[in-house]
Amino acid sequence: MAKVSIVRVEDEAIFDSVRRSVDLIGGIGRFVKSGDLTVIKVNMFIKADYPTGKITDPRAVIAVARLAAEQGATVKVVERTANIYADFAQFPEIGNYAEVISVDNLPHRHLTVPGAESLRVELSIPDIVTQCDVFINMPSLRTHALTLMSGALKNLMGILPGAQPGYVHLCGLEQSIVDLNLFRPSNLVVMDAIYTLQGNFPCEGSPLKTDLILAGDNAVAVDTISALLLGFQPAKIVHLMEAKRRKLGPIEPDRIELLGESLEDVAGQIRLEKAPSSYEVFRGRFTIIDSSACNSCRQALAGGLVAASHREGFEKVKDLTIITGPMEKEPGPKTENVVLYGNCTCRYRHIGNYIQGCPPLAGQAAEAILSVVEKRR
Incomplete structure (x- = not known):
């Protein structure tokens, strides 16, 4: 059974909250070993400050990088576009635990995704994505104009350098998202929901301070719980249904072991503006x-x-x-x-x-x- 934790962030104690969220699902040692090449894929392709909700909170990334580095891992924090450097400019502490890299600057190979149902084009895949021992997925939680919500599964679009995420839109967004996740599964997901982006993103949107960290051992399970937190039924989200059909993970809450805070209590305290669905x-x-x-x-x-x-x-x-x-x-x-x-x-x-x-x-x-x-x- 997949495990997902929900932990509140209190008094800005972000490291303690991140560590507890991971401990609840087995601890960082369950996922990262000494000597592992560990990639942390963040959502930082936009140049923004973390209180906007438009990027993964750098403070949460530092916490995860520290956990992995203390296990003896070599840690790389990656994202497409050079905006990742600007987003970490005010957080030099990341250098104590990890190297920050834009995948646009990394060696890559041209390949087609094995078993792809929609993304059947040749792509440039950075070598580090396929060669790393551990892949940690660190999205931020948000509503979305195209997919209703954006979380761990959609974050995989950022492993494609340059303008290549455009292929995902051209070939079929929801199915291509699942193609990418089957190609590069996430070993660990740590979702930043300290500031949740609500409304009509990416055209518009505004932040809501929700002070939550989610962690899980399955990206579909984390997105399922995230959807419920946002007020969506997982069966109404096309890429989650596609992920279920292709056996990437569960979207039924009774197949997910939920740890930490009660979903009902947390969801009952969040009132988010959703993206418009009718014209x-x-x-x-x-x-x-x-x-x-x-x-x-x-x-x-x-x-x-x-x-x-x-x-x-x-x-x-x-x-x-x-x-x-x-x-x-x-x-x-x-x-x-x-x-x-x-x-x-x-x-x-x-x-x-x-x-x-x-x-x-x-x-x-x-x-x-x-x-x-x-x-x-």
């Missing part, structure tokens, strides 16, 4: 053709429309048709401006602004909608 309020203003659209594109498009509505110039957007989902014949009637959202609309890309992806980013929808204003100038 019906915009249907009267724009022509939206979506009768065959999947839930993933609907969810992402909702995030893009809401984000666009909060930006300058949205009130000037007129004569817009948005098309999403597969169509047997060219849709019509259409207005002067047309946005085609998602891979399924590719065959009609000649009639408007085609946005590739499965689903595309919500931010791409927002930018395409607001570009109508620029076009009219």
Whole structure:
């Protein structure tokens, strides 16, 4: 049975909370041995301060690195993009326990993911990802415009250097997330929920101080408990259902041994704003053709429309048709401006602004909608 712990962070005692969360599931010695090359994959591809909730809290990363280093491991903290260096700039203590590295700068091999169902393209995989003895996954907890929530499973997109995470969106987001996790399973997950990012991320979002650390020995189990904390049913989250189907881990709470704080008590004290899931309020203003659209594109498009509505110039957007989902014949009637959202609309890309992806980013929808204003100038 998978184990997941929930521990409160009190009086900023982050190291003690991280250590207790790991101790509850067997202790760091269960996962890390002397001499192990240990990789800690953080979520720090954005340049930000930790109170924004947009990055893994560096203080929590230092705690995990210290635990591993005290076992005698060689520890590397990794993330794509050079922003990881800026995010640790105010935390030189990390150098006592680990080396901080952007995977963009590491040796890599070109390969295809064995058994991939969606991510069937050649990728550059850093050698350290496949050669390390221990892979520790350190996401931060957040709601998300595309996947409802983001946690341990989605954090694996950051093992791909440069612009390659874009392939995950092009090939099928939820299925590709699972492909990556089957390729590089996490030995240990320590989730930072000191500040939880709520709302319409990555277009928008605001932090909520929740003062929690979660730890687990299975990424799917940790994300399942995280989803419940955020108020989501795991069966409604596509990449969790995909992970269950492919036997990556359990999404049923009765198959997860929960340790530490009570899920009911903690969840009852958290009131988070979720990402928008509907764009019906915009249907009267724009022509939206979506009768065959999947839930993933609907969810992402909702995030893009809401984000666009909060930006300058949205009130000037007129004569817009948005098309999403597969169509047997060219849709019509259409207005002067047309946005085609998602891979399924590719065959009609000649009639408007085609946005590739499965689903595309919500931010791409927002930018395409607001570009109508620029076009009219």
